[in-house]
Amino acid sequence: MGRKEDNIAKATALSKSPELIRNIGTAAHIDHGKTTLSDNLIAGAGMMSSDLAGKQLMLDFDEQEQARGITINAANASMVHSYKGKEYLINLIDTPGHVDFGGDVTRAMRALDGCIIVVCAVEGIMPQTETVIRQALKERVRPVLFINKVDRLINELKVTKEEMQKRFVTIITEVNKRIATQLPEPLNKEWQVRPEDGSVAFGSAYNNWAVNVPSMKQTGIAFKDVYEYCKNQDMRTLAKKSPIHEVLLSMVIEHVPNPVEAQKMRIPIIWKGDKESKVGKSMLACDASGPVAMMVTKIIVDPHAGEVAIGRLFSGTVTRGMELWVAGMPNVQRTQTVSLSVGADRIPVDHMEAGNIVAVAGLKDAIAGSTVSSDPEMEAFEKITHYTEPVVTVAIEAKHMKDLPKLVEVLRSVAKADPSIQVEINNETGEHLLSGMGELHLEITIYRIVNDHKIEIKSSPPIVVYRENIKKKGGPFEGKSPNKHNRFFVEVESLPDNIVEAMKTGEIQTEGKIKDAKELASKLQELGMDRDEARGVVGFSGHNIFIDATKGIQYLNEVIELCKQGFEEAMNLGPLAQEKVSGVKVRLVDAKLHEDSIHRGPAQVIPAFRSAVYGAMATGGRILLEPMTKIHINCPESVMGDTLREVQQRRGIIEEINQEGDVSIIVAQAPVSEMFGFASAIRGATQGRALWSTENAGFVPVPSELQTKVVEQIRTRKGLKPEPYDASYYSG
CATH class of the missing domain: 3.30.70.870 (Elongation Factor G (Translational Gtpase), domain 3)
Structure with missing residues (x-):
């Protein structure tokens, strides 16, 4: 039995003891070294050959990932590690750092209890690092810190020992600042990362070594030795004396909670069902004998097994051939295989218990984000909110x-x-x-x-992708039904940013029916909405709110659902260029309805309400919003002029320029529409010497001098007449 097979047997046995399991992820900015780190951890634990680690990129088993040298999916693997005389099962998920694949990171977080935040010692905290820390804390995933590429700091930036320590302190302080502001008390103090308790490690994933305070005490290697080894290019000795997997996996076991501890804290955040119900109690206790409750975080398509759902099992035991329900789907599903994932391999097992990351084939209706349970009535987990929307x-x-x-x-x-x-x-x-x-x-x-x-x-x-909004309050505007027997009077107004933000982050639930109107009203009032308005909210569409501000109108309750449909249609296809409307409040202020229900059916009410919304938006001054990209560029001073020119040509706004040694750091914003082909253009302008990364920066109004032209282009592309209709067109 080889070492890998031996470890697979151990992993299967350990999966039955939740207190010996750790579910962790690696998360960082692109190219800070997550996948190389993950590989060396897997190799150290005997799951792949150590000569290939960091070169083979075991978790990048997709050929596109190997060709581009980046991680696209969140891959996962299980491994065994001995610590203080006990063996532990560590389930590791490697997540992408490229901003385009942020959705994968958000979903992977749901399966984890802890997360190794990888930060490059040379570049420090970058935009995507902040995003992943924010996502981890929101899901109550406990962070530990690994400062990577220490050798580059010493050999390429030629820092002194004092400067090296100073750089470390800056990174640690920055991470702790985020933790302090984003968590409630007492967690924001308890979860701080501290070198002295071993929750911070330093090293080089590529060269396979790491140190933290506990390991230094054990091996007798101090920072000054690390400095000398790196300077003399003798990292092999370092890797032998202080191998990365020993240091990091021990740090994870020591600081990341096991599933039993973690679920007590995480379930109330990620599941809003009844904590006293059978499934609620079972999840809080991570009980393998309770009902099955699993959250799917990823679907992979396997040429042999078909669709395989990978996710975190919070309660119960999944067995082969078992009947399970996917929340929101009518049919029961039967599991075909249950397995443990090790990189590209899946090891079939008879059953998996609560607390594990499990791969199940046979759940045809499951998608990433689905709730799977043996109880058809189980309330679904909170929706996974993505920090960026498609642009x-x-x-x-x-x-x-x-x-x-x-x-x-x-x-x-x-x-x-x-x-x-x-x-x-x-x-x-x-x-x-x-x-x-x-x-x-x-x-x-x-x-x-x-x-x-x-x-x-x-x-x-x-x-x-554009969005539509309005300049100022519009209406009341009268929309008439085609038979002229029904009239709706509607006002529209822009929503304040904090309410739109609360809808984006999921703090205000906009999906499905309104469950608790009182709770919703008090939340909106906290965010500054008028009391009567907050109580009148009857529906959402995207990031828009529909408010019924009428009093005692006859028959209105019979057509309010049709009004909602009219509202949704108007929000999905805005009046300016048929793009989605975002951040608008629609108020129904008055209505006159025909007494005979035959004259106020869907064909009358929906177009009347839609025209009222469109007309009110036209009187409020329609504006087009375009998506922006935040650009971070590191380049040598000698090519800074060319770099700035390249950004400014693309309607870019330079926000800040900093110097670090002979490296210039530029932060700018530019419209997504101008950024196509930026990669090759900046490579050409700087002879490939600029390092850059982007993140989505929300939507802003298109400059007024460009709006007419852009609207015309969009409308022509969609086969519409080039100019949008004015308000008089909608007054019927």
Whole structure:
């Protein structure tokens, strides 16, 4: 029995003892070294050859990942580690750092109890690092810190020992600042990372060594020795004396809570059901004998097993052939195989117990984010909120008619496996829209459709996703039904940013029916909404609110659902360019309805209400919002002029410029529409010497001098008449 097989046998045995399990992830900015770190941890634990570690990128088993040298999916693996005479099972998920794949990070966090935040010693805290720390804390995932690439700090930046220590202190302080502001008391103090208690480690994932205070005491290696070893390029000795997997896996076991401790704290945050119910109690206790409660965090499509759902089992035991329900789906599903994941391998087992990360085949209706349970009545887990929304769209169609049905199937499975991709299937025109987080995200999705599923497709150049809003309050505007017997009077107004933000982060639930109107009203009042308005909220659509501000209108309760439909239609296709409306409050202030219900059916009420909203928006001054990108660039001073020129040509606004040695750090914002082809342009302008990364920076109004032209382009592309209609058109 080889070492790998031996460890698989141990892993299967340990999966039955939740107090010996640790579910952890690695999370960081792109290229700070997460996957290399994950590989060396897996190799150290005997799950792959140590010569290949860091070069083989075991968790990057997708050929696109190996070709591009980045992680696209969140891959996972289980390994065994001995610490203080006991063996532990560590389930590790490696997450992407590229901003286009942020959705994968958000979902992976749901399965974890702890997270190794990897920060590059040279670059320090970067935008994506902040995002992952924020996501981890929101899901109550406990962070530990690994400062990577220490050798580069010493050999490339030539820092002194004192400067090295100073750099470490800065990074640790920055991380702790985030923890202090984003968690409630007492957690914000308890979860601080501290070198003295061993929750911070320093090292080089590529060269396979790491140190922290407990390991220094054990091995007798101090910071001055680390400095000398790196300076003399003798990192092999360091890796022998203080191997990375020993230090980091011991740090994880010591500081990350086991599933039993973690679930007591995490379940109330991620599940809003009744804590006294059978499933509630079982999840809080991580009880293997309770009902099955699993949250799917990822779907992978396996050529042999079909769709495999990977997720965290919070309660119960999943066995082969068991009947389970996917929340929100009518049919019961039967599990075909249950397995433990080790990188690209899945090891089949008879059953898996609460507290583990498990892979299940046979759940046809599950998508990433689904709740799976043996109790058909179980309330679903909180929706996983993504910090960014899709900003780029491509239109794709099959080259050959015969591939049409297959393409629709493939697009459905793409949307299941990656909910941060939005798919709009149009069977009439055969043209389907794919919206994602950025150019790279869509490029790779299309590559997978063509290469994995062998479908030839034509795709349009990328198109930017816009949003619509209004300048000032508009209305009351009267919308009449086609038969002229029903009238609705509507006002519209922009929502304050804090309310829109609360809807985006999920603090205000906008999905489905309003469950608790009182709680919703008090939350909106806390955010500054007027009391009567907060009580009148009857529906949401996207990040827009529909308020019924009328008093005692006859028959209104019979048509309010139809009004909601009219509201939703108006919000999905705005009056300016048929883009989605975002951040608008729609108030129904008066209505006159026909007494005979035959004259106020859907064909009368829906268009009347929609016209009232469109007309009110036209009187309030419609504006188009475009998505922005925040750009962080590190470049040598000698090419700074070219870099700035490249950004400013693209309507970029420079926010700050800092110097660190001979490196310039530039932070800027530019519209997504101007950023296509930026990668090759900046490489050309700086001879490939600029390092850059981007993150989505929300939507801002298109400059007024450009709006008419942009609206015209969008409308023409959609086959509409170039100018939008004015208010008089909607007054019927």
